[in-house]
Amino acid sequence: MNFKDLERLISQDETKSLELKKSTGELKEGMHSACAFLNSDGGILVFGVSPSLKIIGQIVNESTRRDVAQIMSGIEPAVNPVVEYIDIPGKPGFQAIVLKFNPWVYGTRPYTFQGKPYYRVESVTKVMPRDLFDERIMQNRPRKYAWEMQPAENIRIEDLDEGRIRGAVRVGVEGGRISEMSLHASLEEILEKWELLENGVLNNAAAVLFSKKKTRDFELRMARFRGTDKLHFIDNQRVHGNFYELMDAGMAFFFKHLSLSGEITGWYREEHLDIPVAALREALINAICHRDYEKYQCSIGIAIYDDRIEIESPGLLPRELTPESIKLPHRSYPRNITLASVLYSTMVLENWGSGVKRIMDACKAEGAEEPSWFEETGFVVVSFPFNKLNGVDVKKNRGNSQNEPQNELQNEPQNEPQKRKLNIEEIVKSNNTISINEIALSVGVSRITVKRDLKALGIKWEGPSKTGHWVKKEKEGE
Numbered sequence: 001m002n003f004k005d006l007e008r009l010i011s012q013d014e015t016k017s018l019e020l021k022k023s024t025g026e027l028k029e030g031m032h033s034a035c036a037f038l039n040s041d042g043g044i045l046v047f048g049v050s051p052s053l054k055i056i057g058q059i060v061n062e063s064t065r066r067d068v069a070q071i072m073s074g075i076e077p078a079v080n081p082v083v084e085y086i087d088i089p090g091k092p093g094f095q096a097i098v099l100k101f102n103p104w105v106y107g108t109r110p111y112t113f114q115g116k117p118y119y120r121v122e123s124v125t126k127v128m129p130r131d132l133f134d135e136r137i138m139q140n141r142p143r144k145y146a147w148e149m150q151p152a153e154n155i156r157i158e159d160l161d162e163g164r165i166r167g168a169v170r171v172g173v174e175g176g177r178i179s180e181m182s183l184h185a186s187l188e189e190i191l192e193k194w195e196l197l198e199n200g201v202l203n204n205a206a207a208v209l210f211s212k213k214k215t216r217d218f219e220l221r222m223a224r225f226r227g228t229d230k231l232h233f234i235d236n237q238r239v240h241g242n243f244y245e246l247m248d249a250g251m252a253f254f255f256k257h258l259s260l261s262g263e264i265t266g267w268y269r270e271e272h273l274d275i276p277v278a279a280l281r282e283a284l285i286n287a288i289c290h291r292d293y294e295k296y297q298c299s300i301g302i303a304i305y306d307d308r309i310e311i312e313s314p315g316l317l318p319r320e321l322t323p324e325s326i327k328l329p330h331r332s333y334p335r336n337i338t339l340a341s342v343l344y345s346t347m348v349l350e351n352w353g354s355g356v357k358r359i360m361d362a363c364k365a366e367g368a369e370e371p372s373w374f375e376e377t378g379f380v381v382v383s384f385p386f387n388k389l390n391g392v393d394v395k396k397n398r399g400n401s402q403n404e405p406q407n408e409l410q411n412e413p414q415n416e417p418q419k420r421k422l423n424i425e426e427i428v429k430s431n432n433t434i435s436i437n438e439i440a441l442s443v444g445v446s447r448i449t450v451k452r453d454l455k456a457l458g459i460k461w462e463g464p465s466k467t468g469h470w471v472k473k474e475k476e477g478e
Helices: 001-010 026-041 062-072 131-142 162-174 180-184 186-192 206-212 243-257 276-290 337-346 356-365 416-430 435-444 447-457
Strands: 019-020 042-047 082-088 094-101 116-121 122-128 219-225 235-241 259-266 268-273 298-305 308-314 370-376 379-385 460-463 467-471
Touching: 001 019, 001 082, 019 026, 026 042, 026 062, 026 094, 026 116, 026 122, 026 356, 042 062, 062 094, 062 206, 062 235, 094 379, 122 460, 162 180, 162 186, 180 186, 206 243, 206 447, 243 298, 243 416, 259 356, 276 298, 276 308, 276 337, 276 356, 276 379, 276 416, 416 435, 416 447, 416 460, 447 460
Parallel strands: 019 042, 219 298
Antiparallel strands: 042 094, 082 094, 116 122, 219 235, 259 268, 298 308, 308 379, 370 379, 460 467
């Protein structure tokens, strides 16, 4: 940088990434801004500029350089910024001092100066709020500070669903993400390997995934509203349970209130809902896996309107993402790393950071409208619009909340058997050790009906009654 470059740099006065000081007599105040730059988007600190934006410089000697280096030692973690000394034309021995600081990187510790953290808001340096500081500490050391890694209250190993754990392990082994040795490992060994158990104590992640205890901390709200607002509802449910139970309940609710259509592709009939099943499933997985569980008074919600479906999850998007940029290729910023890791190893999640793309691809593949993401009152919401619900053109009825529900919502639709079978298939896919009684309860039919539907789907039970699992047999000729 030369003198002309410096003139251009300061011409617009201070900004979010530029702080100007008259001399090194303001070193301490300058370090507040330096710390703020390091905790924000980076920036440049200049000594030797008057309040009138005139570059006046100062005498710089060895003592000055030593003072600058010494005061920067008060910043932790240690930094090594680019330092330039710019000669002032017509003033021999006078120089401006320019220090360039890099931006904060996700997952690194927040910076402090003399024990206090600072950050930048526009052109103002402020002490960092406690909640932001704590969030960055947890991002830096999630294994120690994250909610999911804290000891679970009143949850012991015998309170976990061993059948689901063993079933998840089998799926992971079949998918090549878990060693076959895990099939013969003890429950404690499996939980320790997944970092769900330490020194005999279960953490919150274990409770979210596998606890059999019903608690309001793990709740899913589901409602089918009449019209396009929340004034009138047709169906309203709340369920409590672990990850798999919430997934089963949520997918069953979708199948209950969305119509099923089909087309012949090759030899077989492909079934479709108003919104692609794969997209809804991925969005619900993300909502449960990535929610902010410290907001214990909140819960995940599914809302079905005449013109859209909204899935809301407590928390906000990572600071690195916006409702617009989340649709673009981006890095993964998981809030609950242990939950995501277990779900990935057991084939529930695919590659980290690919969830949004999978949702978009599933919608595109079936010609569905593109979903949108937004933040609202402390929740992240994904909204799936549609033009038809249960075969009825909803564009004509949008905004008219007085319309009576269509016949399909009042009476059992003619395609109920097909819907039920697809619902059962999705439930078994989510939990291949689920019992017939649990399936019957989820879809609201008898055991005999469930058995008949499973047979028609080619789904059979393999292994002992208590430790076996469901397997879908390929049709002959496939």
